[in-house]
Amino acid sequence: MMVYVYAITDDAPGPVALEGEGLGGQELRVVSSPGLAAVVSDHRGGLRSPSESDLWTHERVVERLMADHAVLPMRFGSLLETDAAVRELLRTRGVELTTGLRRVAGAIELGVRAAWRSAGEEPERAREDRGSGSDYLLGLLDQRQRARSLAERIDPPLARLARASRYQLLLTDHLPLSGAYLVDIERLDAFRVEVAELDEQISQAEIMCTGPWPPYSFAAAPPGDG
Amino acid sequence: MSTSTSAARPSGHVRRSARPDRDVTLLELLDRLLQGGVVIQGDITLAAADIDLVDVSLRLVIGAVDRVGRDLRGPVPAAVEAG
Numbered sequence: 001m002m003v004y005v006y007a008i009t010d011d012a013p014g015p016v017a018l019e020g021e022g023l024g025g026q027e028l029r030v031v032s033s034p035g036l037a038a039v040v041s042d043h044r045g046g047l048r049s050p051s052e053s054d055l056w057t058h059e060r061v062v063e064r065l066m067a068d069h070a071v072l073p074m075r076f077g078s079l080l081e082t083d084a085a086v087r088e089l090l091r092t093r094g095v096e097l098t099t100g101l102r103r104v105a106g107a108i109e110l111g112v113r114a115a116w117r118s119a120g121e122e123p124e125r126a127r128e129d130r131g132s133g134s135d136y137l138l139g140l141l142d143q144r145q146r147a148r149s150l151a152e153r154i155d156p157p158l159a160r161l162a163r164a165s166r167y168q169l170l171l172t173d174h175l176p177l178s179g180a181y182l183v184d185i186e187r188l189d190a191f192r193v194e195v196a197e198l199d200e201q202i203s204q205a206e207i208m209c210t211g212p213w214p215p216y217s218f219a220a221a222p223p224g225d226g
Numbered sequence: 227m228s229t230s231t232s233a234a235r236p237s238g239h240v241r242r243s244a245r246p247d248r249d250v251t252l253l254e255l256l257d258r259l260l261q262g263g264v265v266i267q268g269d270i271t272l273a274a275a276d277i278d279l280v281d282v283s284l285r286l287v288i289g290a291v292d293r294v295g296r297d298l299r300g301p302v303p304a305a306v307e308a309g
Contacts, residue, residue: 073258
């Protein structure tokens with residue numbers, strides 16, 4: 001028997017109320033240490049072939065908790081041997097986890113993706129085969145340049161509405177920007193309006209907003225933040 | 227073990243944006259659950275020990291990408307690239 005961990009929370013504003021089931025229909029439980037609580041369920045066997053619905057089960061458990069508590073979601077697949085090991089995790093990383101909970105309290109994560117609207121915005125694949133090597137490299141540089149200038153239009157107005165943000169350029173040729181924004185719950189609507197306006201203003205890319213999500217992208221301390 | 231459309235959807239308080247379709251949402255979910263979140267490290271590590279996450283993301287992503295269609299032609303989360 002192992003213990004699957006979904007999320008870490010604190011005991012404010014009150015004890016954690018558990019609803020629903022965990023992976024494999026298991027009952028949800030709380031393992032606590034002073035000031036911190038982990039929501040877990042018993043787990044038999046491994047997780048060798050998790051399905052999409054397993055991912056959604058993990059996600060739903062975290063989302064329900066998020067309705068009443070500040071939550072640090074665990075990465076999918078976080079298994080420990082015993083409740084004692086969970087308590088040990090809460091104890092040894094107490095400072096980091098408490099700081100993290102403070103960082104995300106009252107906020108949600110929103111995803112932003114920009115995708116080129118037309119194939120013309122993408123790099124010319126043909127260069128790879130027919131053109132010279134330098135043509136190809138120039139093509140890549142140009143693509144990177146265009147993604148960067150797009151990000152310079154999209155990110156600043158969104159980052160202004162967010163507590164924290166991060167983005168990646170060119171996750172694939174088609175996605176010049178993939179971003180995550182930690183946004184105060186009260187600013188959710190304003191953020192979505194801003195995304196919709198950017199989508200309208202920027203003709204070469206389609207800009208989409210997903211979420212709200214639990215703060216998966218902000219669960220770890222940012223670099224340089226002990 | 228279906229990777230297709232029958233999976234349960236979130237029913238909690240969290241609303242999905244109306245516009246991105248189901249597969250974009252699935253890709254975003256995979257990105258977050260497999261690359262984000264608190265990671266167990268150190269002596270007590272057992273996390274993900276027997277999960278082939280690359281396999282999970284490949285199976286699910288290939289299904290999703292096939293269906294995403296025009297809006298996002300072929301995004302692959304870095305989880306797969308990292309594998």
